[in-house]
Structures are given as C-alpha cells and as structure tokens.
Amino acid sequence: MIIKSATFVSSNNRVDKLPAPALPEYAFIGRSNVGKSSLINALTGNRHLAKTSQTPGKTQLINHFLINEEWYIVDLPGYGFAKVSKSSRAAWEKFIRRYLLLRENLQCVFVLIDSRHEPQKIDLDFCYWLGEQRVPFMLVFTKADKQSQAQSDANIGKFRKALLQWFEETPPHFLTSAESRLGCAELLTAIDEINAK
Numbered sequence: 001m002i003i004k005s006a007t008f009v010s011s012n013n014r015v016d017k018l019p020a021p022a023l024p025e026y027a028f029i030g031r032s033n034v035g036k037s038s039l040i041n042a043l044t045g046n047r048h049l050a051k052t053s054q055t056p057g058k059t060q061l062i063n064h065f066l067i068n069e070e071w072y073i074v075d076l077p078g079y080g081f082a083k084v085s086k087s088s089r090a091a092w093e094k095f096i097r098r099y100l101l102l103r104e105n106l107q108c109v110f111v112l113i114d115s116r117h118e119p120q121k122i123d124l125d126f127c128y129w130l131g132e133q134r135v136p137f138m139l140v141f142t143k144a145d146k147q148s149q150a151q152s153d154a155n156i157g158k159f160r161k162a163l164l165q166w167f168e169e170t171p172p173h174f175l176t177s178a179e180s181r182l183g184c185a186e187l188l189t190a191i192d193e194i195n196a197k
C-alpha cells in the first residue's frame with residue numbers, strides 16, 4: 001500500500017464522541033512506551049503525525065488519523081504505566097475496553113509488544129482478554145533495531161508459545177522497527193488485505 005495522505009482527525013476521551021464509524025479502523029495498543037506512536041509515524045512516513053516521547057504515558061486520548069481518506073489508524077494510550085494512579089488506571093481500562101468492544105468499524109487491533117523482553121503477563125493477559133471477547137488482533141513486536149534478530153526471534157517464539165496455552169493457534173505477527181521501518185510494508189499489506197475483503 002502506498003500512503004498518499006495521513007491526517008490527524010481528532011483526540012477523544014469519550015467513546016460516544018468518536019468519528020462516525022463509516023470507514024475501516026485499525027487500533028494500535030500496548031504498554032506505555034512500547035512504540036505505538038513511533039510506529040504509526042513510521043507507517044505513514046510522517047515523523048510528526050503522532051506525538052512520541054521518551055516519557056511513558058504520552059498518549060492519553062484516543063487519537064484518530066485518516067489514511068488515504070479510506071481508513072483510520074487509531075493511537076491509543078498505553079497500559080501498564082507504573083506511575084499512573086489506581087483510579088486513572090481503572091478509568092483507562094473502562095474507556096479502552098468500551099472502545100474495543102463497542103467500535104463497530106474496528107477491523108483489527110494491533111497489539112504492540114517490545115521485542116527485547118521475554119513475555120510479560122500484562123501483554124499475555126491483554127491478548128487473552130481480546131481472544132475471549134472475540135476481538136480480532138495481530139501481534140506487532142517493536143524496537144527490533146535494538147537487538148539481534150536471534151534475540152527478537154527467541155522472544156517472539158516464547159510469546160507465541162505462551163499464547164498457545166490458551167489458543168489453538170496464534171494470530172499473525174510482525175517484527176518491526178520504527179527506526180529502520182522493518183516490517184512496515186508487511187503491516188500495511190495486512191491492512192490492505194483486510195480493507196479489500
């Protein structure tokens with residue numbers, strides 16, 4: 001897929017205020033600082049589209065970006081940020097879960113996982129919840145440029161193995177880097193294929 005245009009549409013903290021669900025939508029979710037906003041910028045070839053930060057917790061709202069005037073990419077706030085208070089964590093959970101369950105044009109959730117780490121409970125639990133709720137998702141391993149391919153592959157293997165304790169098969173996965181754009185073409189192709197259905 002060629003990205004011809006990528007524009008910011010809106011930031012929302014309420015599910016009932018989101019853009020009309022008239023176009024296919026793809027959400028990016030994962031731990032704080034995993035690289036959601038950076039990957040969105042790499043995919044769209046626009047460094048300034050989604051706001052990135054070294055400090056976890058940068059993205060606080062549901063941000064919609066319109067791509068090629070045909071579909072939406074959605075940048076979601078990260079989960080698992082230790083410094084967030086219990087009450088705001090609970091509010092996040094409620095808001096995001098409502099979004100994931102109610103958004104009728106949501107085609108696929110991309111769950112971003114840091115490829116440098118062994119499987120983390122919070123990511124596995126989130127995937128389990130998506131599976132249980134029948135929300136379609138794929139796995140996106142990030143920051144591949146930070147270590148060897150062998151290390152990334154080992155962590156991906158462990159993550160998939162952990163998921164197989166719950167699921168009969170694992171969803172498709174991508175190894176990506178926002179720095180080198182590794183995996184970006186493959187991810188866009190996957191979106192293209194779903195859009196074409």
Ligand code: GTP
Nearest residue numbers: 032033034035036037038052053057058059078178
């Ligand atoms: P929140 O919005 O806080 O949940 O974070 P996020 O998941 O959107 O992460 P963000 O894209 O802001 O990136 C966090 C940090 O990781 C930034 O310092 C990025 O430059 C860095 N980063 C993200 N992706 C990559 C990558 O592929 N490679 C490298 N080397 N650094 C990355």
Ligand code: MG
Nearest residue numbers: 036037058059
């Ligand atoms: Mg972000």
